[in-house]
Amino acid sequence: MINFLNKKGGISILGMIVFAVIVILVLSYFGISLRGILNSPEGKENVNFVTKTAVRLWESYLKEPAAYLMNNFVKPAVAFLYGDLSNMFIQSLTKNVKGMFSGNGSGLENMAPTLQLGDQTNQQPIFQ
DSSP states (O other), X not given: OOOOBOTTSSBOHHHHHHHHHHHHHHHHHTTOOHHHHHHSXXXXXXXXXXXXXXXXXXXXXXXXXXXXXXXXXXXXXXXXXXXXXXXXXXXXXXXXXXXXXXXXOOSGGGGSOEEEOSSTTOEEESOO
């Protein structure tokens, strides 16, 4: 049997998808139409209630902490990953490519391990 629970005790995304499919199959087995429920006056009223409650919850309690987290943690992390880190990668890549096209190599030759042959003073690179 497949265990869809992750090690921290919560349910995984795969587990949620499998659970949703099972719920839909069970509803279909008993002849319950989700479209019929959502198009009925009671279904529309319930969806409207849940939507208004979720918007009120977001506006009253969650919007300010989410904005704080976004501005102080997420945006700086994304700026670092897509700004500074990608610039360092691009600069290193262009330097290596220019070096290879000019015949100087990529600089990896200097980092290659050396093979000691007899005399310790005459070390030769393994790869040339």
